Amino acid sequence: MSADQVVVHATPALLAESAAARLITSIVDAQTSRGRASIVLTGGSTGIAVLASVNASPARDAVDWQRVEIWWGDERFVPASDKERNDLQAYDALLGAVPVDPARVHRVPSSDGKFGDDAAAAAAWYADQLTMVNNEAGPWFDVLMLGLGEEGHTASIFPESPAAYDEGVTCAVRDCPKPPPTRVSMTFPTLARADEVWMMTAGGGKADAVGKALGGADRTRVPAAGPKGRRRTLWLLDQAATGS
Numbered sequence: 707m708s709a710d711q712v713v714v715h716a717t718p719a720l721l722a723e724s725a726a727a728r729l730i731t732s733i734v735d736a737q738t739s740r741g742r743a744s745i746v747l748t749g750g751s752t753g754i755a756v757l758a759s760v761n762a763s764p765a766r767d768a769v770d771w772q773r774v775e776i777w778w779g780d781e782r783f784v785p786a787s788d789k790e791r792n793d794l795q796a797y798d799a800l801l802g803a804v805p806v807d808p809a810r811v812h813r814v815p816s817s818d819g820k821f822g823d824d825a826a827a828a829a830a831w832y833a834d835q836l837t838m839v840n841n842e843a844g845p846w847f848d849v850l851m852l853g854l855g856e857e858g859h860t861a862s863i864f865p866e867s868p869a870a871y872d873e874g875v876t877c878a879v880r881d882c883p884k885p886p887p888t889r890v891s892m893t894f895p896t897l898a899r900a901d902e903v904w905m906m907t908a909g910g911g912k913a914d915a916v917g918k919a920l921g922g923a924d925r926t927r928v929p930a931a932g933p934k935g936r937r938r939t940l941w942l943l944d945q946a947a948t949g950s
């Protein structure tokens with residue numbers, strides 16, 4: 707596994723624009739070489755800003771949006787219409803403006819969906835979808851995007867939480883320190899199934915977590931240290947998140 711690569715941009719806006727350009731190119735490259743592309747979206751301000759930048763990009767429609775498999779690394783387990791939903795924020799930022807194939811947009815069930823308030827059942831269903839769709843050898847995802855929190859969480863895996871030790875495909879997260887409290891998250895084994903992992907964050911508040919993760923912290927204590935791409939792991943940061 708190659709060493710993590712760090713790319714630093716002067717501002718959060720440049721980070722979002724650059725990551726958006728990188729994402730468009732990565733999807734086009736995957737579709738050219740493999741006939742399809744599979745990406746994992748993240749919630750959080752940086753993750754959504756990247757999607758908005760993709761939508762605003764003149765190159766947006768270089769992507770064949772019909773042939774993109776779209777997943778979420780984590781989702782807030784709230785009603786489908788709740789603006790806290792990562793999928794709703796992704797639709798507002800990008801997915802509502804491009805011709806995605808609904809059958810290829812893999813949304814995590816909501817708390818008012820077919821499993822009611824059973825987050826574990828929703829997580830299990832999502833795990834089944836992941837294993838059913840990704841039934842070939844090799845990476846499940848071309849690009850897996852993640853944010854991270856000031857205390858080092860990524861997706862909805864928080865330090866020293868049960869999710870940090872879960873060896874399944876997905877898990878239900880309860881009493882999450884970051885509201886909303888109940889979520890569904892991919893686990894470390896699933897976050898390890900990407901060709902490329904992009905850790906994307908901005909702001910001085912994240913500098914300590916970034917430094918610890920890049921410094922080889924244990925993933926159970928600093929979950930952002932865990933996810934690594936099979937071919938490449940990129941840290942896409944603004945200057946403030948480097949702490950310098």
Ligand SMILES: O=C(O)[C@H](O)[C@@H](O)[C@H](O)[C@H](O)COP(=O)(O)O
Binds near residue numbers: 748749752781792852
């Ligand atoms: O659903 C979520 O909340 C996200 O997946 C979460 O992991 C997020 O990416 C980080 O908390 C960073 O969020 P910010 O970029 O807003 O700080």
